[in-house]
Amino acid sequence: MRVPKLLRVLENMPENNRMRFSVAPMMDWTDRHCRAFHRQLTRRALLYTEMLTADAVIHGDRHRLLGYDPIEHPVALQLGGSDPAKMREAAAIGAAFGYDEINLNIGCPSDRVQSGRFGACLMLEPDLVASLWSAAKEGAGDVPVTIKSRIGVDEQAPREALFALADACAQAGCTTFIVHARKAWLAGLSPKQNRDIPPLDYDLVHALKRERPALAVVLNGGLRDLDHALAEQGALDGVMLGRVAYQNPAILLEVDPRVFAARAPNPDRAAAVEAYLPYVEAMLARGVPLHAMTRHMLGLFNGLPGGRRWRRTLSERAVKPNAGVEVIQDALGAVGVDPALSAATVLA
Numbered sequence: 001m002r003v004p005k006l007l008r009v010l011e012n013m014p015e016n017n018r019m020r021f022s023v024a025p026m027m028d029w030t031d032r033h034c035r036a037f038h039r040q041l042t043r044r045a046l047l048y049t050e051m052l053t054a055d056a057v058i059h060g061d062r063h064r065l066l067g068y069d070p071i072e073h074p075v076a077l078q079l080g081g082s083d084p085a086k087m088r089e090a091a092a093i094g095a096a097f098g099y100d101e102i103n104l105n106i107g108c109p110s111d112r113v114q115s116g117r118f119g120a121c122l123m124l125e126p127d128l129v130a131s132l133w134s135a136a137k138e139g140a141g142d143v144p145v146t147i148k149s150r151i152g153v154d155e156q157a158p159r160e161a162l163f164a165l166a167d168a169c170a171q172a173g174c175t176t177f178i179v180h181a182r183k184a185w186l187a188g189l190s191p192k193q194n195r196d197i198p199p200l201d202y203d204l205v206h207a208l209k210r211e212r213p214a215l216a217v218v219l220n221g222g223l224r225d226l227d228h229a230l231a232e233q234g235a236l237d238g239v240m241l242g243r244v245a246y247q248n249p250a251i252l253l254e255v256d257p258r259v260f261a262a263r264a265p266n267p268d269r270a271a272a273v274e275a276y277l278p279y280v281e282a283m284l285a286r287g288v289p290l291h292a293m294t295r296h297m298l299g300l301f302n303g304l305p306g307g308r309r310w311r312r313t314l315s316e317r318a319v320k321p322n323a324g325v326e327v328i329q330d331a332l333g334a335v336g337v338d339p340a341l342s343a344a345t346v347l348a
């Protein structure tokens, strides 16, 4: 009995390790510039793309939609769709682009997504999700394919809904589930309300891990900071932070030391900004407007003296035509960092 269990644990190790901390997929937020910026704060966290539909991946401008900087690894591509053949093709394209994981979105409640019959409404169709997983896995080859779900939708009983989904997909071969620990209400609540109003049920996510120990289970939803996330993690395989990681990205500086016992890529916030500047310059040279990058950095100095000046300098000046990296350097000056210092630290 003991040996097979140990083998299972060892088999799962690399995946489990990869999953220990991740930044959630967030449409319009976790684009490539955001991810490249987050990489200056954590080298180890798994970063997710925004959701792309299988159709967009197949028919769209692949370079624009799927292109990323090698610094972003490990990076997971999130796909949405409900047609297994399209999912196979989109996953194959994602794997060929070098993504480290393909993730299926079974949790997004927006109207647009429901009319395409994917996202959270697929909680009602576990067998279809299992087929989508199998198809994606065929397309992705060696690249792991994971599922991000809710605990149910509408009138579903969460325990039955979550276990039915996990069991159907586990039978197909899926070993990793990221669970946003609340239901989605498909009618009546906006996507934003659906991230706050349905109550969180972390116990149910723990029950999934306890009763299906061979599965890797990651907790998402309402985790306020790293202390809270690690306290709630318990026996789970990882935690995923969304809004707080985006709005208060300095949290990510703690991830490598505290979660992975490794050094952060930069010693502090200001050093992370300076390390990001060559990327910004390269993107400006390719015609990307400064604002497309600085918009992800606005919350970096939250809670520190000068945090407001940082935010204001970036939001007012980065949108101007021909705005360049000097705006970011001036913003660092406004926050109390001497941009001439090579290993910059916050002086205030």
Ligand SMILES: Cc1cc2nc3c(=O)[nH]c(=O)nc-3n(C[C@H](O)[C@H](O)[C@H](O)COP(=O)(O)O)c2cc1C
Residues within 6 Å of the ligand: 024, 025, 026, 027, 028, 029, 050, 051, 078, 105, 106, 107, 108, 148, 180, 195, 220, 221, 222, 223, 240, 241, 242, 243, 244
């Ligand atoms: C602006 C925004 C966009 C989002 N887009 C996606 C998405 O594309 N795919 C997805 O699975 N979840 C999406 N989510 C949900 C998050 O991934 C996450 O599950 C949710 O915000 C709960 O985690 P949090 O409380 O840590 O933010 C989005 C959330 C936000 C705030």
